[in-house]
Amino acid sequence: MTFNIALVQHDIIWEDTKSNLSKLSDLIDNTQPHVDLVVLPEMFATGFSMNSTKIAQGMDGEVLSWLKQKAKEKGMAIMGSQAIKEKGKFYNRALFVFPNQQVLHYNKRHLFSPGNEHLNYSPGRERQIFNYKGIRILPQICYDLRFPVWSRNRNDYDLAIYMANWPAARQHVWNTLLKARAIENQCYVCGLNRVGSGGNINYIGESQVIDFKGVSLLNLDKQVDVIRYCTFDFNKLKLFKEKFAAHKDGDNFNLIVD
Template identity: 40%
Template sequence: MDALNSLKIVLIQTSIYWENPEKNRSSLSKKIALLITDTDLIILPEMFTTGFTMNPSNIDKNQGEVTLKWMQEIAYKKQTAITGSILFFEDNTYYNRLFFVFPNGTYTTYNKKHTFTLAGEDKVYKAGTKKLIVDYKGFKICPLICYDLRFPVWARNTENYDVLLYVANWPKQRITAWDTLLKARAIENMSYCIGVNRVGVDDPGYEYIGHSATYDTLGNEICFSTNEEILHTTIHKEHIDETRNKLKFLEDRDTFTL
C-alpha cells in the first residue's frame, strides 16, 4: 500500500519506576534509541513518568515541563510524533494530561475526561471537558486515556476520525474488560483502535500484564503482546476507506449530542 497513506506506529509496552520521572525518562530514552526504522508515531502508556500515583505532591511540580521538553527533543531527533500522558501541574491544579508532540516540537493536549473514581483520581486530578482530534499526516487521531475506554459515548465517532488511541495503566484483574472494549471501540466506530498499556507491578501492589494491541476497523487483531517490549504496527488509510465505503455503518449512527 502507498506509504503516503500509511502510518508506522511504535507501541512501547514498558514497566514504570514508581514516582521517578528521571529514571523513567532515562529508561525510555534507551528504548527509543534502539528504533532504527522510520517511525511516524511513538505511543507511551498513561502516566509513563510516575505510574498511576494518587500522591502527585511527591513529585516536583516542574517535572511535567521537564518531560514535555524531553518529548519535544525525542520528536525532533527522531522526526516522529510522540504521545502519552503524564502528571502535570498547572495553575495550582494537577492533571492527568496527554501530550501529542509533533516532529517540529509543537504540541496539543488532552486532559483525561473520566477520572478513575475507584482509586480516588477524581479527588486529586481535575477532569478534562474537551475531546481532542489530532490531524497528522493525513490521519485524524482521537487520543483518550485509560478509564475513558469504558465510556463509548465519549469515544463516539462523530468526527470521522481514523484512529482511536488509548494510553493506560490497566491492571491484570480487569484485563478482560480492556481486551473486549478495545475491540468493541474499533468495531462500533469503524476505526483503528490502539491501546498501549504498561507491564510490571506498581507501588500499591497492582500487577500489569500489558495486552497492548492494535485492532482494525472490523475488530481484527493486528498486534498484541504481554511482554515488556516494543511493538510495531502499520495502519492504512485505504483499509479505512474501503471498509466504510462498503459497509457504511457510520451513516446509521443515532443522532444526539453529548
C-alpha cells in the same frame, strides 16, 4: 495511505521520573526508521500515582522537554500521558509532540473514582482530535475506555489511541472493550498499557492494535521493556467504510459536559 506506529510497553518504575526517562531513551533511541508516531502508556514517567503534588510538572517541566527532544532527534511524533499542574489544578494529560516541537494535549475526562483519581486530579472538559500527517487521532486515557459516548465516532477520526495503566485483574475487560470501540466506531484502535507492578497493583500489558473489524493486528502480551511496530493502511479503512457505511445510520446526540 499508510501510517507507522511504535508501541512502547515498559515496567514503569514507581514515581521515579529520571529512571523511567533514562530507560525509555534507550528504547526509543533504537527505534526503526520511518516510524510516524511513538506511543507511550498513561503516566509513563511515574506510574498511576495519586501523589499528584509530588509527580506533577508544568508544561515547561522535564517530561515535556524530554518528549520534545526525542521527537526532534528521531523526526517522529511521540505521545503519552503525564501529571500536569496548571493554574493550581492537576490533570492527567495526554501530550502529543510533533517533530517540529508543536504540542497538543488532552486532559483525561473520566477520572477513576474507585482509585480516588477524582480527588487528586481535575477532569478534562473537551474531547480532542489530533491531526497528524492527514491522520485524525482521538486521544483517550485508560478509564475513558469504559464510556463509549465520549469516544463516539462522528466520522471525525480514523484512529483511537488508549493510553493506560490497566490492572491485570480487569484484563478481560480491557481486551473486550478495545475490540468493541474499534467495531462500533469503524476505526483502528491502539491500546497501550503498562506492564509490571506499581503502587501494589499488577499489570500484564497486552498493548495491542485492532482493526475496524475487531481483528487483532498486534499484541505485546506480557513482554517487558519492548518496542514493537504496526502499520495502518487507511486506504483499507476508507474502502471498508464506503462499502459498509454504518456510520451514516448512527443516532444524532448532544454531549453535555458538566
